[in-house]
Amino acid sequence: MPLRTDIPVYRPDLYSASAIRDTYPHYAALRELGPVVWLSKHKVYALPRYAECRQVLLDDDTFASSGGVGLNPVANRVGQGTTLFSDGEDHARRRSLLAHRLTPRALRTMKDTVDQQAAAVAEDAVARRTVDAVEVATALPMSVVPDLVGWPQQGREHLLRWAGATFDALGPLNCQAARTLPASLGMMRYARAVVRDRSALDGSMGHDLLLAADEGRIMPAECATMMIDYLAPSLDTTISAISSALYLFALHPEQWRLLKADPDLVPKAVNEVVRHQSPIRAFSRTATRDTELAGTAIPKGSRLLVLYGSANRDPLEWDDPDTFDIRRDAARQLGFGQGTHGCAGQGLARMETSAILRALVERVDRIETTGPPEWALNNVIHRLERLPLELIPA
Amino acid sequence: MKISVDYPRCEGHGLCADQAPDVFSLDDDAELTYRFEGTVVPDESRPAARAAVNACPVAALRVLT
Ligand code: HEM
Ligand code: SF4
Numbered sequence: 001m002p003l004r005t006d007i008p009v010y011r012p013d014l015y016s017a018s019a020i021r022d023t024y025p026h027y028a029a030l031r032e033l034g035p036v037v038w039l040s041k042h043k044v045y046a047l048p049r050y051a052e053c054r055q056v057l058l059d060d061d062t063f064a065s066s067g068g069v070g071l072n073p074v075a076n077r078v079g080q081g082t083t084l085f086s087d088g089e090d091h092a093r094r095r096s097l098l099a100h101r102l103t104p105r106a107l108r109t110m111k112d113t114v115d116q117q118a119a120a121v122a123e124d125a126v127a128r129r130t131v132d133a134v135e136v137a138t139a140l141p142m143s144v145v146p147d148l149v150g151w152p153q154q155g156r157e158h159l160l161r162w163a164g165a166t167f168d169a170l171g172p173l174n175c176q177a178a179r180t181l182p183a184s185l186g187m188m189r190y191a192r193a194v195v196r197d198r199s200a201l202d203g204s205m206g207h208d209l210l211l212a213a214d215e216g217r218i219m220p221a222e223c224a225t226m227m228i229d230y231l232a233p234s235l236d237t238t239i240s241a242i243s244s245a246l247y248l249f250a251l252h253p254e255q256w257r258l259l260k261a262d263p264d265l266v267p268k269a270v271n272e273v274v275r276h277q278s279p280i281r282a283f284s285r286t287a288t289r290d291t292e293l294a295g296t297a298i299p300k301g302s303r304l305l306v307l308y309g310s311a312n313r314d315p316l317e318w319d320d321p322d323t324f325d326i327r328r329d330a331a332r333q334l335g336f337g338q339g340t341h342g343c344a345g346q347g348l349a350r351m352e353t354s355a356i357l358r359a360l361v362e363r364v365d366r367i368e369t370t371g372p373p374e375w376a377l378n379n380v381i382h383r384l385e386r387l388p389l390e391l392i393p394a
Numbered sequence: 395m396k397i398s399v400d401y402p403r404c405e406g407h408g409l410c411a412d413q414a415p416d417v418f419s420l421d422d423d424a425e426l427t428y429r430f431e432g433t434v435v436p437d438e439s440r441p442a443a444r445a446a447v448n449a450c451p452v453a454a455l456r457v458l459t
Pocket of ligand 2: 409
């Protein structure tokens with residue numbers, strides 16, 4: 001059995017501010033080193049290539065989530081009780097309570113609303129002409145998701161900050177996570193109050209949870225964590241995808257022309273955006289037994305880091321992985337995860353991102369950057385913080 | 395090549411039908427239909443069927459060789 005010293009080691013901090021702002025060179029260096037790389041700074045095995053990431057995601061018996069999918073013991077404890085942090089029966093039960101509200105079938109009733117809101121967002125953006133891509137990207141998720149999850153009107157002003165902080169807290173315990181920890185606890189406190197006061201909007205997913213607790217199908221304490229399960233990952237991620245799409249199309253005007261010529265390419269474009277600029281950097285798993293991965297011994301209890309963003313740029317899997325091409329078949333990309341924990345909200349995320357792209361492609365001839373992009377500092381979410389754009393009307 | 399479909403797990407994302415329309419389709423109710431249930435996938439549809447299995451985001455499809 002190879003010893004740990006046989007495993008390539010990567011010493012730079014993958015979560016330093018500079019690495020967070022410019023991660024892709026680190027991913028390339030990791031992939032170059034091998035299929036399993038020891039991150040000495042964070043004491044985890046990183047999986048930078050597609051094949052191993054996929055293998056681990058699909059084998060949830062061996063690579064469990066119930067020990068948490070974050071990189072620090074505090075968050076891995078605080079998040080207990082969520083769908084994201086559970087396995088087997090518990091996971092199936094929790095997921096079945098809400099995921100059915102998010103299937104493409106269930107979402108059909110929302111499609112007209114989402115399309116209308118997207119049209120309004122696009123109309124407004126084109127009228128202003130010079131915009132911040134992130135502001136444009138924020139409008140639709142904020143107008144759709146809190147209602148669906150049932151978050152009361154009061155308290156919504158904090159949602160984005162809280163949700164971002166909840167993700168930040170899943171990284172290593174660096175100053176970034178320490179800075180945002182109070183905000184992520186704020187979200188938990190608020191969710192508990194929503195459950196206690198039964199203030200989740202009628203007919204919403206949160207309301208379903210209250211009823212499930214009344215009927216004894218879940219523990220009352222699970223209600224609050226499960227509401228966060230669905231709120232925290234639903235805003236920043238989609239905002240990331242929409243704003244990255246705008247950035248990529250500004251950088252590649254020929255791709256925008258392709259989309260204008262054939263708007264049926266929108267669903268493929270969404271897959272390609274999530275592949276090229278994966279909104280979630282990485283989550284972890286714990287090995288439930290001594291096992292082996294790509295010829296490397298993985299002792300029971302080891303933590304492995306599934307680098308979605310790196311897998312999606314692996315040249316062993318993709319031709320010209322760094323090239324953004326909406327004609328590419330990117331359906332097997334891992335940006336939404338895969339398998340048992342595959343993103344429960346991807347139908348909604350796809351619907352929102354597609355709606356905005358369709359609304360803009362009708363109205364915008366060209367997208368041009370008018371200043372440099374600024375990337376957000378977040379341990380888990382990869383997204384723009386600000387990007388000044390000019391939308392040249394069609 | 396045989397494929398097993400875990401129907402309870404399928405959430406109707408339809409990525410399989412995009413990849414292999416001759417093998418998988420979704421009806422108006424977003425209910426999945428697998429054309430070769432209980433039999434084998436014909437040779438000419440295999441590459442597409444394999445791509446469909448790989449694209450299913452919740453791993454509801456499995457190749458049983
Ligand atoms: C572009 C947007 C999005 C991206 C890239 C994304 C990405 C992901 C990823 C990578 C996972 C897998 C976690 C794992 O492997 O452990 C995941 C899980 C999840 N996502 Fe998303 N997500 C997005 C939007 C959404 C939305 C809009 C919602 C809710 C409305 C949502 C709800 C969830 C939930 C509940 C899980 C946990 C599923 C489980 O553990 O069974 N996501 N997402
Ligand atoms: S891709 Fe998977 S989840 Fe989607 S319809 Fe096909 S089998 Fe069902």
